[in-house]
Amino acid sequence: MNWVTMALLFSLLSIFALLTATATTVTIGDIFSETNVTVPLMINNAEDVAAATIKVSYDPSVIVVTDVGNSDFESFTPNIWYANEGWVKMSGYNTVEGISGDVIFAELTIAPRGSYGEFSELTIEVETLSDSVGVPIDTEVKNGSFTILSEEPTPFDTDSPENPYPSIFGVHNGTIKPNKTITVSRLYTYPCAGTGGHSEHIIIWNNSGWNRTASWDGYKRDWHNITFNKTFVLYKNETYNYTIRTGSYPQIHHNRTLIVLNGEITCTKFTDANGKVYYDWIPAIRLGV
Numbered sequence: 001m002n003w004v005t006m007a008l009l010f011s012l013l014s015i016f017a018l019l020t021a022t023a024t025t026v027t028i029g030d031i032f033s034e035t036n037v038t039v040p041l042m043i044n045n046a047e048d049v050a051a052a053t054i055k056v057s058y059d060p061s062v063i064v065v066t067d068v069g070n071s072d073f074e075s076f077t078p079n080i081w082y083a084n085e086g087w088v089k090m091s092g093y094n095t096v097e098g099i100s101g102d103v104i105f106a107e108l109t110i111a112p113r114g115s116y117g118e119f120s121e122l123t124i125e126v127e128t129l130s131d132s133v134g135v136p137i138d139t140e141v142k143n144g145s146f147t148i149l150s151e152e153p154t155p156f157d158t159d160s161p162e163n164p165y166p167s168i169f170g171v172h173n174g175t176i177k178p179n180k181t182i183t184v185s186r187l188y189t190y191p192c193a194g195t196g197g198h199s200e201h202i203i204i205w206n207n208s209g210w211n212r213t214a215s216w217d218g219y220k221r222d223w224h225n226i227t228f229n230k231t232f233v234l235y236k237n238e239t240y241n242y243t244i245r246t247g248s249y250p251q252i253h254h255n256r257t258l259i260v261l262n263g264e265i266t267c268t269k270f271t272d273a274n275g276k277v278y279y280d281w282i283p284a285i286r287l288g289v
Contacts, residue, residue: 155288
């Protein structure tokens with residue numbers, strides 16, 4: 001093997017290592033609680049992290065951070081002066097060497113102050129993250145949320161119909177009326193067996209002008225789901241409109257109205273890919289977290 005071949009092999013191995021390296025991620029998770037709870041703010045897959053400054057923001061009408069501490073860093077300084085305004089900031093550093101692995105940057109004690117069913121985003125802003133020689137570390141952020149509920153909620157789930165056929169893709173319009181408060185971050189669509197049935201776009205809205213939308217990201221690892229950019233709540237006994245555009249062959253409930261465990265869903269109009277209109281086609285879906 002000559003030096004040119006060896007250099008080429010080394011370059012390819014280096015590129016492969018970069019592509020397959022696990023990213024350093026700052027995350028806090030999704031919390032469901034009616035009482036005070038202490039949760040970790042994590043730096044996962046860290047490599048020689050020696051200094052960090054991170055800010056967490058939230059809706060102060062729903063929750064408030066009452067305490068911050070218990071960091072894996074040698075020196076740690078929390079700033080909770082503005083907790084009642086909706087944010088806290090923390091700085092930590094090591095003087096000798098950095099930390100690797102899954103690191104607890106801080107533990108935040110969060111107290112609910114809103115009403116049952118309300119939620120707040122937990123938005124992370126990494127102001128600085130660097131290694132032991134001061135080189136910045138590329139970081140991904142996974143924001144969390146806090147929902148004032150006694151336990152992780154059950155979804156609004158139509159489940160699979162006994163007979164999901166006939167099926168075709170198209171645009172579904174209808175209403176959803178939950179009989180309990182439902183927390184939603186994503187939509188799952190039940191596909192017909194052996195097909196790529198999925199939803200490509202959804203909009204949910206009510207008559208007040210409130211709405212949430214989400215779009216499909218293609219046939220990737222989690223292609224059955226489409227994820228909303230913000231977690232939201234569908235409130236008990238309120239009626240919401242939906243438009244869902246499907247692709248391939250999703251499972252179909254052939255009903256005008258379908259009663260399920262956590263409420264009811266109604267078809268007002270379905271227009272298939274050929275332009276034919278139906279009034280009793282409901283896509284088999286699950287709205288939840």
